[in-house]
Amino acid sequence: MELAERVKILSAGAKYDVSCSSSGSDRKNTGNMIGDTAACGICHSFTEDGRCISLLKILMSNDCVFDCQYCVNRRSNDIQRASISPQELCELTMGFYRRNYIEGLFLSSAVFVNPDHTMEILLQTVKTLREVCLFNGYIHLKAIPHADPALIDQASRYVDRMSVNIELPSEQGLKKLAPSKTKESILKPMKQLSDIYLNGQELANHKNLLGVGGNVLISDPVGKPKQKPNHPISAGQTTQLIIGATPDADGTILKLSQALYRLYRLKRVYYSAYMPVGNSKLLPSAPANTKRENRLYQADWLIRFYGFDVDEFISPEVNLNYDLDPKTDWALRNMDKFPIEINNAPYEVLLRVPGIGIKNAWRIVRARKSGRLGLEDLKRMKVVLKRAINFITIDGKFFGIRNYNQLNNYMLQEPNQQLSIFDDQKLSIVTGEF
Numbered sequence: 001m002e003l004a005e006r007v008k009i010l011s012a013g014a015k016y017d018v019s020c021s022s023s024g025s026d027r028k029n030t031g032n033m034i035g036d037t038a039a040c041g042i043c044h045s046f047t048e049d050g051r052c053i054s055l056l057k058i059l060m061s062n063d064c065v066f067d068c069q070y071c072v073n074r075r076s077n078d079i080q081r082a083s084i085s086p087q088e089l090c091e092l093t094m095g096f097y098r099r100n101y102i103e104g105l106f107l108s109s110a111v112f113v114n115p116d117h118t119m120e121i122l123l124q125t126v127k128t129l130r131e132v133c134l135f136n137g138y139i140h141l142k143a144i145p146h147a148d149p150a151l152i153d154q155a156s157r158y159v160d161r162m163s164v165n166i167e168l169p170s171e172q173g174l175k176k177l178a179p180s181k182t183k184e185s186i187l188k189p190m191k192q193l194s195d196i197y198l199n200g201q202e203l204a205n206h207k208n209l210l211g212v213g214g215n216v217l218i219s220d221p222v223g224k225p226k227q228k229p230n231h232p233i234s235a236g237q238t239t240q241l242i243i244g245a246t247p248d249a250d251g252t253i254l255k256l257s258q259a260l261y262r263l264y265r266l267k268r269v270y271y272s273a274y275m276p277v278g279n280s281k282l283l284p285s286a287p288a289n290t291k292r293e294n295r296l297y298q299a300d301w302l303i304r305f306y307g308f309d310v311d312e313f314i315s316p317e318v319n320l321n322y323d324l325d326p327k328t329d330w331a332l333r334n335m336d337k338f339p340i341e342i343n344n345a346p347y348e349v350l351l352r353v354p355g356i357g358i359k360n361a362w363r364i365v366r367a368r369k370s371g372r373l374g375l376e377d378l379k380r381m382k383v384v385l386k387r388a389i390n391f392i393t394i395d396g397k398f399f400g401i402r403n404y405n406q407l408n409n410y411m412l413q414e415p416n417q418q419l420s421i422f423d424d425q426k427l428s429i430v431t432g433e434f
């Protein structure tokens with residue numbers, strides 16, 4: 001099969017993996033415009049400063065020996081199979097890179113022959129890219145479950161980020177839908193990647209202290225990183241969870257995400273609403289609600305950036321309220337904690353007010369050093385007052401809706417409440433991706 005045909009198949013096979021962001025746009029060049037977009041193949045990722053970069057997103061092979069029911073590349077699915085050699089992939093990447101089509105590579109693979117063989121080929125590819133082709137762009141590489149840890153360790157030295165996809169939020173789901181994988185085969189490489197990342201950071205910090213050229217990531221909640229770390233998988237690890245393929249509730253899913261952030265220092269958990277890609281009787285016939293996916297991302301922000309513990313806003317067997325963003329939903333269920341006084345509430349408390357996000361909480365804390373704040377100051381800071389005003393006092397005065405039922409209805413109807421936990425557009429695109 002021609003290389004172009006194989007690339008088409010392999011990039012289409014990679015598009016279901018959202019553990020790096022993808023645009024999904026498909027627009028041909030009309031002749032009077034510059035460039036075009038493709039639904040698969042080149043995807044977009046975000047750096048920590050919010051810059052959008054394009055990646056070649058591709059599989060080494062879609063010829064899988066495993067049979068995960070939710071996956072288009074599974075053994076029992078009757079699809080066209082293709083593979084690409086390390087040499088071909090290096091040439092393709094360098095060709096795209098030199099022509100400025102891409103700024104990096106997202107390389108994954110089905111398990112072909114066996115996990116070790118697959119990991120060896122992936123390792124050979126990234127090693128050749130770095131050492132022979134001298135490719136200095138971004139690389140995000142998949143770690144293959146069940147692969148030899150020594151291969152994963154070697155591969156980590158050549159790439160910026162690695163990921164192992166959990167896919168299913170519970171062990172029961174894994175047993176039912178992906179029997180070739182085990183909880184251990186996923187968590188073990190995750191733990192290994194976490195150790196590699198932390199050791200690298202420690203070493204970089206140490207070198208920096210000694211003044212021998214190490215790099216430390218120094219940042220504050222409103223600032224940009226001042227220096228980039230330079231060590232194996234310096235951009236950390238991510239994972240993907242498929243939502244709606246199993247009956248697992250949002251509470252269980254978020255509890256798992258929280259554990260992954262805390263135990264394995266994940267940079268990001270991606271939630272992918274289940275889409276039927278076959279006719280397996282073990283799976284729902286309809287796609288999962290994408291609004292659910294959106295609410296899970298918002299709840300994930302509460303854990304990562306707003307200092308919430310999952311247990312504070314959801315129980316394990318319960319789903320999120322899809323009609324309200326999770327922070328507003330929490331606030332309405334905890335009205336005994338409001339209103340808070342804008343002129344003396346601690347930063348952590350300000351963060352919990354619907355309509356006040358990370359940047360504005362910091363702005364408020366900083367501005368208070370120069371004097372007491374009034375309504376006009378909050379307007380100038382672009383606090384989303386139509387929401388926040390119901391949960392704060394300003395110099396002891398309350399300007400919001402006092403009646404709980406009225407407030408609840410107002411929040412349900414408030415047109416932009418979907419975005420209410422993100423008070424700043426620039427910050428809302430910071431996805432944790434490099």
Ligand code: SF4
Pocket residue numbers: 064065066067068071072073074075109110111178
């Ligand atoms: S191992 Fe990966 S590629 Fe293979 S069937 Fe499972 S999810 Fe799909």
